[in-house]
Amino acid sequence: MTFKDYVSAIIYLMNHEIVPIILGLSLITFLWGVAHYYIMHATDSNEQEHARSFMLWGFIGMVLLFTVWGLVNIIGTAFML
DSSP states (O other): OOHHHHHHHHHHHIIIIIHHHHHHHHHHHHHHHHHIIIIITSSOHHHHHHHHHHHHHHHHHHHHHHHHHHHHHHHHHHTTO
16 A cells, blocks of 8 residues: 555545544534523523533534545645545
8 A cells, every 4th residue: 555545545534434423513512502592591691601602612613624624625636635
């Protein structure tokens, strides 16, 4: 196996295994915060603040994930992997 094969295998693993799992977890975190904010604790402002934190971290996770995913694909395309 050459170096190109190793890098291609790593990129394939990231694109088809790791990224979807992390994206699913960050989406679940975001939706959990939405459910707590609007449904479960609609009247409790302290719990709403906690739910806002969940939504924020879920959104940040999705943004970072898409950024890294895009960079990996750009690098893979640039080096024809």
